[in-house]
Amino acid sequence: MDLQLKGKTAVVTGGTRGIGRSIAECFADEGANVAICARNTEQIAETVKALEGRGVTAWGAVVDIADGPALQAFIREAGEKLGGIDVLVSNASALVQGNAEPDWQAMFDIDMLGAIRTWEAAKPYLEAAAARRGDAAFIIISSVSAVNSDNPSAYGAMKAALIHFAKGVARQNAAGRIRCNVVSPGTVFFDGGAWDKVxxxxxGFFDQMIKRNPTGRMATPEEIAAATVFLASPRSTFTTGINMIVDGAITQRVNY
Incomplete structure (x- = not known):
């Protein structure tokens, strides 16, 4: 299926490893030009080279997501260098699970404010893209931890807040043909990732989590990326305001 992304532009935060890297590569495979940011200079250079090897224009920059002005400057520079923004993916996360005040602050600064600030900076570009092409998309990567709670967790609570935020953005901007959706992965395994460390x-805990999933395995980053890029594409123009759970049925709740 042609996702109608060729020649469009996508910005992905946290785009050098895991899910973010796979999302950036998936966009490039569909012919979209891509801008990424992360914290490691060498990883950015390697990722940009790999994306360019797929035949698209790519650019990256070192950004601390918690630094609001720097993050918004990156978004604006990406829009100028790539000639606009058709898709914005807020993927970066502090990835802290605790209940201590620093955990809450980190999740708020990086996950919550990161999404809000990227949206605010990208909005003029997305509005222009929607007016020109009839569709633009803002995708937020959340987690199934938003719907499960055994203990107080900054991670789960902030991931849930992102879903609420996205619904408001979707409704407020639907008439302008800017869509906002959430993708909530379940357990995702990749070398060097959180579940690799577990x-x-x-x-023992890792084996327990494998057994909890009816599929008997964890997702790959590529599987999350495929769902994300389809949702961001013009093939999904009437889909906005949803939380797409991609978890292999590990959650038991009914979503409706």
């Missing part, structure tokens, strides 16, 4: 350091 497998090494807590093998």
């Amino acid at each position: 497998k090494t350091n807590m093998p």
